[in-house]
Amino acid sequence: MKSQFPSAQEYSAQTxxxxxxxxxxxxxxxxxIAESYSNHVLVDINTDCMRLAVFEGEYRWHQHPDSDELFLxxxxxxxxxxxxxxxxxxxxxxxxxIPAGTVHRTRAIGRTVNLTWEKNGAQTVFVGTAT
Numbered sequence: 001m002k003s004q005f006p007s008a009q010e011y012s013a014q015t016x017x018x019x020x021x022x023x024x025x026x027x028x029x030x031x032x033i034a035e036s037y038s039n040h041v042l043v044d045i046n047t048d049c050m051r052l053a054v055f056e057g058e059y060r061w062h063q064h065p066d067s068d069e070l071f072l073x074x075x076x077x078x079x080x081x082x083x084x085x086x087x088x089x090x091x092x093x094x095x096x097x098i099p100a101g102t103v104h105r106t107r108a109i110g111r112t113v114n115l116t117w118e119k120n121g122a123q124t125v126f127v128g129t130a131t
Contacts, residue, residue, distance in 0.1 A: 004037045005060060008124040016044045026074070030054050030113045041120075049120045058107040062126045067119035069098045076112030081105050090114075103127055 006014075017040065018024050024042055029052055039053040061083075071078065072095040080088040080096065083103035088096055098104055 004035075006039070008062075008126060011039075011124050012121045014041045016041045016049060018043050020044075026052065026115070030074070044120055045117070047120055048117055051116045051118070052113070053106075053116060054111065054113050055106075055108050056111050059105050060126050061103060061105045061128065062124050063101055063103045064098075064118060064122045064124055065101050067122035068100050069122070070117040071096055071098070071106075072115045072117075074113040074115060076114075077109040078112050078114055079107040079109060081107065 020043070022043075026042070029042065033054045036057065037055040037059075039051055039055070041049045042052050043050050061081075071080065071090060073090040073092055075092060078090045080090070080098065081104060082088070090096060
């Protein structure tokens with residue numbers, strides 16, 4: 001059975017859905033997503049990209065060794081577990097930067113919509129259970 005999550009290679013190989021100077025309706029984009037997990041690149045900004053993530057439940061433990069990752073919650077509540085046991089909780093219109101190399105996993109409380117910014121093609125390394 002194929003995982004609902006992309007492989008590390010699939011994640012980093014995603015390209016922007018929209019070119020520069022294209023108006024993107026983020027509200028319409030997220031409303032059109034019916035599945036329990038969707039994460040895709042909307043646009044490129046210089047050498048970075050903006051992703052739209054809509055999901056329920058929790059994602060896998062991972063890190064991005066070559067890129068910081070900025071989260072901005074648009075709807076719902078997002079918890080970010082950090083290796084070592086700390087947990088951050090973001091509600092609508094709150095943001096945080098997870099530094100490159102930080103092992104973390106995201107957890108949506110109900111349906112959560114967030115925008116993330118990271119290096120375009122950021123490497124993702126999945127890790128076992130972090131404590």
